[in-house]
Amino acid sequence: MSKLWGGRFTKKTDQLVEEYTASITFDKELAEEDVQGSLAHVTMLGKQGILPADDVDTIKDGLHRVLQRIKRGDWEFDIADEDIHMNIEKALIEDIGPVGGKLHTGRSRNDQVATDMHLYLRKRVVEFVDLLQKLQSALLEQAKANLDTIVPGYTHLQRAQPILFAHHLMAYVSMFGRDAERLQDSYKRINTLPLGAGALAGTTFPIDRHFVAKQLGFDRVYENSLDAVSDRDFILEFLSHASIIMMHLSRLSEELILWSSTEFRFVELDDAFCTGSSIMPQKKNPDVPELVRGKTGRVYGNLIGLLTVLKSLPLAYNKDMQEDKEGMFDTVRTLQGALQLFAPMITTMKVNKDVMRQAVNQDFSNATDIADFLVNKGLPFRQAHEVIGKTVLYCIQQNKYLLDLTLDEFKQFSPLFDDRIYEVLQPVNVVNARNVYGGTATPQVTDAITRAERELDATAAWVTEFAEKSR
Numbered sequence: 001m002s003k004l005w006g007g008r009f010t011k012k013t014d015q016l017v018e019e020y021t022a023s024i025t026f027d028k029e030l031a032e033e034d035v036q037g038s039l040a041h042v043t044m045l046g047k048q049g050i051l052p053a054d055d056v057d058t059i060k061d062g063l064h065r066v067l068q069r070i071k072r073g074d075w076e077f078d079i080a081d082e083d084i085h086m087n088i089e090k091a092l093i094e095d096i097g098p099v100g101g102k103l104h105t106g107r108s109r110n111d112q113v114a115t116d117m118h119l120y121l122r123k124r125v126v127e128f129v130d131l132l133q134k135l136q137s138a139l140l141e142q143a144k145a146n147l148d149t150i151v152p153g154y155t156h157l158q159r160a161q162p163i164l165f166a167h168h169l170m171a172y173v174s175m176f177g178r179d180a181e182r183l184q185d186s187y188k189r190i191n192t193l194p195l196g197a198g199a200l201a202g203t204t205f206p207i208d209r210h211f212v213a214k215q216l217g218f219d220r221v222y223e224n225s226l227d228a229v230s231d232r233d234f235i236l237e238f239l240s241h242a243s244i245i246m247m248h249l250s251r252l253s254e255e256l257i258l259w260s261s262t263e264f265r266f267v268e269l270d271d272a273f274c275t276g277s278s279i280m281p282q283k284k285n286p287d288v289p290e291l292v293r294g295k296t297g298r299v300y301g302n303l304i305g306l307l308t309v310l311k312s313l314p315l316a317y318n319k320d321m322q323e324d325k326e327g328m329f330d331t332v333r334t335l336q337g338a339l340q341l342f343a344p345m346i347t348t349m350k351v352n353k354d355v356m357r358q359a360v361n362q363d364f365s366n367a368t369d370i371a372d373f374l375v376n377k378g379l380p381f382r383q384a385h386e387v388i389g390k391t392v393l394y395c396i397q398q399n400k401y402l403l404d405l406t407l408d409e410f411k412q413f414s415p416l417f418d419d420r421i422y423e424v425l426q427p428v429n430v431v432n433a434r435n436v437y438g439g440t441a442t443p444q445v446t447d448a449i450t451r452a453e454r455e456l457d458a459t460a461a462w463v464t465e466f467a468e469k470s471r
Contacts, residue, residue, distance in 0.1 A: 013080075022079045026326050028070075030084050033119040035067045037112065037195060038088070040215040042103055050106060050205050055099050062096040063088075063103075084116070085109050106207045108199035110229040110317040115195040117328070119216065121238055122190050122470045124332050125183050130463045131339035132180045132245070133456050136173050138346040140456070143169040143449055147442055150427045151266065151356040152365050161368055162360040162427045163440040165351065170445060173452050175248045180459055182241045187466065190234045193218040197228035200316035217469045230316040232306065232324050239303040242331045246296040249338055253289030256349075260286050265355045270348035273341065288345055292338045299334055302327030360427045362401060364392050369430050370402065370421065377416040387414050 039060055046056035066088055069075040081087045086109075093100035143166035153163035193216065196202070196209035202225045209221045222228035259266035269286055277283035309323045360366075367388050374384035391413045395401060403425050410417035423429060435441035438448075 023083045023322050023325065024077045024079055024081065024087055026329060027084045027113075027116075028077050028087070029329055030113075030116040030120055030325075031070045031088065032067065033116040034084050034088055034112070035063050036119060037115045037216065038063055038103060040212045041107060041195060043215060044208055044212045045102075045105055045205075047211060048206055048208055050207070051102055055102055058096050058099055059092070059103050062092045062100060065095055066091045083109070083113070085112050106198070106203045106205035107195060108197075108229070110199050111194050111197040111225075114197075114229055114231070115193065115216075117235065117324070118190055118192065118194065118218075121234065121328070122187070125187050125190060125238070126463055126466045126470050128242075128245075128335065128339065129180045129183050129459060130467075131336070131343070132176050132183075133459045133463070134343045135339060135346065136176050136180075136452065136456055138343040139169045139173045139176075140449060140452055142166075142346060142349065142351070143173070143445070146351055146353070147445060149351060149353045149356055150360050150431055152359050152363060153440075159359075159363045159365045162365050162430050164431055164442065164445050165353075165356060166449070167440040167445050170448050170452065172248065172252055176245075177452070177455060179241065179245045179248060182244070183238075184459075184462060186234070186237045186241060188219065189237065191217070191219045192234075193221045194228035194231070197222060197225035200226055200229055217471075226316045230313070230321075232310055232321065235324055235328050236303070236306055236310070239299070239306060239328065239331055242335050243296075243299050243303050245335060246292075246299045246338065249342060250293045250296040252342075253293040256289045256345075257286050257293070265352055266359075267352060268350040269345060270350070272348065273345040288341050292342070295334050295338065299331050302331045357427070361403070364395070364402060366402060366425045366427065366430045367392055369424050369433060372433075373421060373424050374414060374416050379414070379416060 042051065042056055042059045042063075045051040046053055051059075066075070069091065070088075075087075075091055077084075077087050078090070081090050089100065089103060092103065146165040146169070149165040150162050151165040151168060152159040153161050153168070193209065193213040195212055196207050213219075213221050222231070256267065256269065258264055260269050269284075269288075271284070273286075273288045274284050275287045277285065305327050306324055309320050313320055370391065371381065371384040371388045374387060375381050379387070391402070391405075391410070394409070394413070395405065403422065407417065407419060407421075410421060424433075432441045432443075435444060437444065
């Protein structure tokens, strides 16, 4: 069968050109969305009297059969037909005859492919918001189980101040909450219909774009036909949001890798999420967080790749824009796999509370509180800072920690010290002294968990509502 667009040409396409320019090897993933858009389009053609009702019914029945064949694997995609649109149209014509060729009335592959990708990403965004809330829920459960667990807090990867482990986990709950918000906000731009823009200038047929939008669940249509077929901002936005999510996952991965090492021993990842060594039988490797950390780079690459493709393109459609899909599909798969694994990995993670507590008892992370103690006694902070610096140096030289010092030893650095210093220095008191909104004190972290649970309930309701709209 000749090309569906072949009337103007006198030569067959070179085989190498066919292979190089075809996109069916990857855009076949859009088969369901392509049929979904075509069903709405042909329904509109019938409503507007552009096609007779019998033809509309025949085409719709044929489209359903074609999609079922594709889902069953009973259709062999042909690279000679270039893309998913032409493959489906060819299958339709083979199924119902020449009437199948009427489906493309009033549209172009340019607005068709844009519509497919809007439909595709719309579903994925809802799915990722759902996966993010599952990860947040797993972190929240671990936080609630560790409201009495104290761990060193770090800056510069040096022990800084003791904090609740729950407080540390809640930082990631906040990060992933922002990620979900960004995806939810992007939905309104994804949920805009380009179909009806034609190749670039609209169409001479009396189509009803708003009717198609309503059928497909789109909230609005593109105002400008040139913009409709050339816009890939919605994909860039998704790739950007995905990159930020992967960055957050990578940061958490790095901490899990450190925490599960022999040097830290703060946590142990479940065997189901680790692998062993082919030569060293004692090894338990945190492969999942390592691979997530590694795959973050490819997601960044997909964003930079598409930005580079689009940066010099004139309006409207250009073949360069075919490069928008593989990176998008790859990012979807990469992010999907990471999020699906992370929630159960966090849920099954064992927290070594005693090791964490021992760590905060054998460092100087409570030093700031001694300075605050002296400030409350009337000593200017800068002088208090110097006093504590000298006290810590003395401890290091004497191979002691602050709680090991006698009161006489404290007093050699300042006469303002008294017996209450030992109460101030207890890690639990250091933690609970920071009883300000957003702080690490137990009441504040408990309130933060309650707020986060309410937000997750709202997110779950959003997922339920928009999953239905995006079908």
